Amino acid sequence: LNFRSDRMSARQIIQADVPKTIIPIQTCAQVAITSEHLESFGCSAESDLAVCALMSKMRQQVTLMPLFVNPSVKERLPPGGRWTASPGIDRGFVPWDLVALLAVSHPREFSEWEYHRVSFPECAGGEPCDGTMR
Numbered sequence: 001l002n003f004r005s006d007r008m009s010a011r012q013i014i015q016a017d018v019p020k021t022i023i024p025i026q027t028c029a030q031v032a033i034t035s036e037h038l039e040s041f042g043c044s045a046e047s048d049l050a051v052c053a054l055m056s057k058m059r060q061q062v063t064l065m066p067l068f069v070n071p072s073v074k075e076r077l078p079p080g081g082r083w084t085a086s087p088g089i090d091r092g093f094v095p096w097d098l099v100a101l102l103a104v105s106h107p108r109e110f111s112e113w114e115y116h117r118v119s120f121p122e123c124a125g126g127e128p129c130d131g132t133m134r
Helices: 007-015 035-040 055-068 070-075 096-105
Strands: none
Touching (some): 035 055, 055 070
16 A cells, blocks of 8 residues: 555665565455454553553544555455455454564464565656556
């Protein structure tokens, strides 16, 4: 999604001469945080858990993401396909950054890795354009 919304920046990152790991949408979308997950933390006004400080933002994500983001995510995970969307994808949010952090810090927890060459062609009409990548 970040690549799609800012191709020029994505192109600069991909072309930079530094090691990169890109965690695809199909990997991230296998996890969705739902209201049930949030309630399981048992946050209260007295809680000193760091996650409780973020509860308002996470509740907002649980409400908005199934409406505005997850439908296009589901298109990349068709039923019967190679990857399976989280059962909570229609009622929760995908914790993109957390999944990416875990993929880099605990790669053995992820069963399958593939290596690809990625490029972002210049946009004929200037930036931004249609968000496609090859």
